[in-house]
Amino acid sequence: WSAQVNDLNEQLKILPKLCLLSAGFITYLASQSEDKRLSYMNKWKQLLNVDEKFDIRKFLSTESEQLVWKSQGLPSDELSMENAMVILRSQLCPFLVDPSSRATDWLKTHLKDKKVEVINQQDNNFTTQLELAVRFGKTLIVQEVDGVEPVLYPILRKDLASQGPRHVVQIGEKIIDYNPDFRIYLTTRNPTPELLPDMEAIVNEVNFTTTRAGLTGQLLATAIQHEKPELEVRKTE
Numbered sequence: 001w002s003a004q005v006n007d008l009n010e011q012l013k014i015l016p017k018l019c020l021l022s023a024g025f026i027t028y029l030a031s032q033s034e035d036k037r038l039s040y041m042n043k044w045k046q047l048l049n050v051d052e053k054f055d056i057r058k059f060l061s062t063e064s065e066q067l068v069w070k071s072q073g074l075p076s077d078e079l080s081m082e083n084a085m086v087i088l089r090s091q092l093c094p095f096l097v098d099p100s101s102r103a104t105d106w107l108k109t110h111l112k113d114k115k116v117e118v119i120n121q122q123d124n125n126f127t128t129q130l131e132l133a134v135r136f137g138k139t140l141i142v143q144e145v146d147g148v149e150p151v152l153y154p155i156l157r158k159d160l161a162s163q164g165p166r167h168v169v170q171i172g173e174k175i176i177d178y179n180p181d182f183r184i185y186l187t188t189r190n191p192t193p194e195l196l197p198d199m200e201a202i203v204n205e206v207n208f209t210t211t212r213a214g215l216t217g218q219l220l221a222t223a224i225q226h227e228k229p230e231l232e233v234r235k236t237e
Helices: 002-029 034-048 056-060 063-071 078-089 102-110 126-136 150-157 212-227 229-236
Strands: 093-097 116-120 139-143 161-163 166-171 174-177 183-188 203-207
Touching: 002 034, 002 056, 002 078, 034 078, 056 078, 063 078, 078 093, 078 102, 078 203, 093 102, 102 139, 102 183, 116 126, 126 139, 126 150, 126 166, 126 174, 150 166, 150 183
Parallel strands: 093 183, 093 203, 116 139, 139 183
Antiparallel strands: 161 166, 166 174
8 A cells, every 4th residue: 555655646746747748749749740749749758857658648548548439430540549639638629630531530420429510611501500509519520621711710719708697709790609518620631731820829730641650550550450350359358
C-alpha cells in the first residue's frame, strides 16, 4: 500500500505538466505532420522535464476506445488515432482535412447514435439546416468546406447573447435559440485548404493527409490482419 501511495503521489506531481503537454498537442499540433508533431513533443518534454516515454495517446484515450474507433473504420496508423483523439477532445470546432474521406466516414459512424445530419456547405438549404441544428441541438457534419461561409462565424466564435434563461445566436439576419447540445464538424477533401487567420483562431484544423509513415502503418496493419488475424483477436481481448 505504501508503495502504491508513493507512486500515486509521484504521478500527481507531474499531472499538471502532462495536462499542459496534452493541451499544447491538441491546440497547436493537430494540423502538423507526424515528424513535426514528434519534434515539438520531444522539445516540450525536455523543457518540462517529462519522461520521453510519455505517450499522449495512452494519456488522452484508452486502448478500448482506440479499438472501437478502429472497428468503426478509422485507419489504425498513429496519425489517424491521434487525430481522432483531438477531434473528440477539442473545445474548438474540428476542421478535418481529409482527402480520402475515410476520417469523415469514421466520424459519421462514431456519431451515429446522436442526431447527426450531414450536409454540404454549397447546398441551397444550408442556412435553414444550420438554423434547425442550432435550435434543436443536433450534430452537424458540414462537408466540402473549402472556405468557411460568413454565416458560420458567430457560431464558431460562440457569439451568444442571453435572453432571460435562454442563449441565442445570430445566423444571417435571424436570432436563433442556441441549444447547448449543438455540435458542428467541418470537413474538406482539399489537402491544402486556405484558412484566413481569423478562422484559424476559431477552428481546430486536423490534418488527415496521408504521409509515407501513415501509409506504411496502414499497410502494415492490413498485412497483419490478413496474415496473422489471431493477433487482432488478441488485441481485442
